[in-house]
Amino acid sequence: MTTAALNLESIDLHYGYVKALDGVNFKVMPGESVALLGDNGAGKSTLLKVMSGAHRPTSGKITVHGDHLEFHSPRDSAAAGIEMVYQDLALVDAQDSATNLLLGREILRRGPLGWIGFIDRKKMVQEADAETDRLGVKIANLTRPVEMLSGGQRQGVALARAAVRVTGKANGILLLDEPTAALGYEQKVMVEKLIQRLSSEGIAVVLVTHDLPLAFNAAHRMVVLNRGRKVCDVKTSDTTYEQIVGYITGALPAQVGM
Amino acid sequence: MKKLDSLSLLVFVRNWGITVLLVLLLALFSIWAAPVFGTLDNFSLILGNASIGAIFAAAIAMGVFSGALDLSVPGTAAIAGITAGLMINAGQPVPIAIAAALIVGIVIGAFNGLVSLTGLNPLVVTIGTLSITSGVAAILTGGMPLYGLEVLAFMGTDTYFKIGTDGEVFAGIPATFFVVLIVYVLGTIFLTKTRGGVRFLAAGGNAEALRRVGVNANLYRVLGFVLSGLLAALGGLVTAAYTSGASPAAATGVLFDGLTAVALSGISLAGGRGSLPKVLVGALVIATIASGLLILNIEPFWTVAITGVMLIAALAGEHAIGKAVAKKAVTKSTVSAHKESK
Numbered sequence: 001m002t003t004a005a006l007n008l009e010s011i012d013l014h015y016g017y018v019k020a021l022d023g024v025n026f027k028v029m030p031g032e033s034v035a036l037l038g039d040n041g042a043g044k045s046t047l048l049k050v051m052s053g054a055h056r057p058t059s060g061k062i063t064v065h066g067d068h069l070e071f072h073s074p075r076d077s078a079a080a081g082i083e084m085v086y087q088d089l090a091l092v093d094a095q096d097s098a099t100n101l102l103l104g105r106e107i108l109r110r111g112p113l114g115w116i117g118f119i120d121r122k123k124m125v126q127e128a129d130a131e132t133d134r135l136g137v138k139i140a141n142l143t144r145p146v147e148m149l150s151g152g153q154r155q156g157v158a159l160a161r162a163a164v165r166v167t168g169k170a171n172g173i174l175l176l177d178e179p180t181a182a183l184g185y186e187q188k189v190m191v192e193k194l195i196q197r198l199s200s201e202g203i204a205v206v207l208v209t210h211d212l213p214l215a216f217n218a219a220h221r222m223v224v225l226n227r228g229r230k231v232c233d234v235k236t237s238d239t240t241y242e243q244i245v246g247y248i249t250g251a252l253p254a255q256v257g258m
Numbered sequence: 259m260k261k262l263d264s265l266s267l268l269v270f271v272r273n274w275g276i277t278v279l280l281v282l283l284l285a286l287f288s289i290w291a292a293p294v295f296g297t298l299d300n301f302s303l304i305l306g307n308a309s310i311g312a313i314f315a316a317a318i319a320m321g322v323f324s325g326a327l328d329l330s331v332p333g334t335a336a337i338a339g340i341t342a343g344l345m346i347n348a349g350q351p352v353p354i355a356i357a358a359a360l361i362v363g364i365v366i367g368a369f370n371g372l373v374s375l376t377g378l379n380p381l382v383v384t385i386g387t388l389s390i391t392s393g394v395a396a397i398l399t400g401g402m403p404l405y406g407l408e409v410l411a412f413m414g415t416d417t418y419f420k421i422g423t424d425g426e427v428f429a430g431i432p433a434t435f436f437v438v439l440i441v442y443v444l445g446t447i448f449l450t451k452t453r454g455g456v457r458f459l460a461a462g463g464n465a466e467a468l469r470r471v472g473v474n475a476n477l478y479r480v481l482g483f484v485l486s487g488l489l490a491a492l493g494g495l496v497t498a499a500y501t502s503g504a505s506p507a508a509a510t511g512v513l514f515d516g517l518t519a520v521a522l523s524g525i526s527l528a529g530g531r532g533s534l535p536k537v538l539v540g541a542l543v544i545a546t547i548a549s550g551l552l553i554l555n556i557e558p559f560w561t562v563a564i565t566g567v568m569l570i571a572a573l574a575g576e577h578a579i580g581k582a583v584a585k586k587a588v589t590k591s592t593v594s595a596h597k598e599s600k
Contacts, residue, residue: 074469074470075472078470078472084470086470088466090464090466090467090470091464091467092459092460092463092464092467092530093463093464093530094459094463094530094531095456095459095460095463099456099460100467103456103457103460103467103468103471103473104468104471104472104473105471106453106456106457108453116452117452117453117454118451118452118453119451119452119453119456161471165471
């Protein structure tokens with residue numbers, strides 16, 4: 001059996017007397033995409049932040065590809081090959097898509113000008129074009145400031161940036177927080193396809209969403225949280241909308257062995 | 259199609275409004291204040307007057323681009339001028355005195371940046387620095403201004419490329435303008451052509467974005483204060499050169515003129531975007547108005563009042579155009595309502 005890309009065991013997280021997470025076990029295999037579902041306040045975003053290193057669990061164990069790690073900040077999880085796309089996207093509005101996509105790995109000019117930090121805009125646009133093409137993300141104009149793009153295009157830039165960063169590393173892990181919030185139909189389909197493509201390339205994807213159709217189309221497995229506890233963990237092919245909604249609302253009791 | 263046209267008109271106003279304003283002002287004063295205003299000599303004078311304002315505007319602009327308003331600029335300028343003045347009067351070579359003054363600016367900028375990184379409000383921190391620097395400058399000279407800095411004239415009162423034996427045909431291009439040219443050319447290359455510039459602007463626009471891709475955003479935030487301090491010190495030096503003396507009192511007026519030049523250029527004070535050439539045009543607008551009103555024999559207080567009106571009008575214009583552009587351009591993604599409370 002292969003080792004999980006990311007494995008969380010008995011994660012507890014307390015805010016004072018409030019148990020935001022209560023003994024949650026969660027894992028995702030390389031090449032697998034898992035939807036993390038639950039009602040507002042169920043703890044799914046909190047769990048995602050534990051994975052990204054933004055929150056430290058009160059207790060519990062995190063292993064990445066079999067190595068026991070402790071995350072003190074998002075930088076630690078990034079070093080372990082985990083990339084998170086937040087709802088706020090973290091784009092630099094005044095700059096174009098190419099610059100945003102290549103932020104932190106700008107392409108320098110060749111020769112002496114490059115040594116003192118001159119960038120090669122033309123090459124950056126070409127590289128951005130090649131990368132978005134490979135990911136199947138369509139960005140109308142790579143030299144337009146992202147503030148002039150539609151919501152879907154902005155999401156595309158943010159997803160592509162994270163995706164390129166995880167595909168650069170072997171067996172990366174991609175965490176997505178509500179990637180289709182505020183997107184139109186076509187753009188949702190684009191995000192679905194992107195998730196499918198990334199997992200087929202061996203990336204482990206964890207997806208927090210309220211969008212059940214997205215979860216059913218893009219995820220191999222579903223994990224439902226309710227009030228900080230895991231109540232369901234099933235293969236997508238073994239479940240139905242009604243069942244998942246039942247676990248989310250609490251109409252169905254937790255699965256046996258959760 | 260009509261929608262697109264009004265959008266491009268708005269974008270045109272945002273990008274070129276300031277330049278159009280300058281041309282209109284020049285035309286207006288050339289007629290109104292004829293024949294004195296529209297002469298080469300007067301333009302040379304305007305350039306000279308605009309220069310010092312332009313250097314301070316660049317100092318403030320660099321702070322604004324990186325997301326911080328540095329209010330300590332006049333204090334840094336004062337202490338830099340005093341540093342150079344004391345060293346020159348003590349017989350130190352001029353290049354050493356200039357270097358020392360610039361280093362003082364860098365150190366003050368680094369101090370502002372590092373203190374602001376701890377989470378203190380940069381506005382308040384730099385006001386504190388403003389008091390400290392002008393206070394220390396006054397302590398150093400016993401509160402008295404320094405005189406006898408004529409050796410700095412090469413970067414102050416001198417003019418170059420005179421035409422005619424004593425400049426009768428053309429008074430020449432003021433030395434200060436060359437300082438401005440160097441500052442603005444180097445600054446623009448840095449901002450638009452280099453990796454450092456891209457990240458510098460990104461730090462002002464969305465520091466979190468830089469952090470998430472593993473770039474040390476704090477470095478660039480401190481760099482904003484350091485560049486601001488360096489340029490403020492340069493402004494202090496040029497002021498000293500222009501007046502052949504240095505005053506320990508912080509000339510807070512440069513703060514308002516500089517900020518007005520930045521606002522006039524249509525650049526958002528929220529940070530993350532910036533164009534130095536536009537700031538330069540902004541500084542020229544202010545100097546043009548001052549010169550025109552002076553020639554028309556209108557009392558100088560009017561210039562101060564008009565600068566204030568322009569500052570607010572520019573902000574309001576930027577705000578309105580920015581809003582209209584955002585509304586006309588494709589709708590942005592809204593943050594989901596499904597946010598967990600913790």
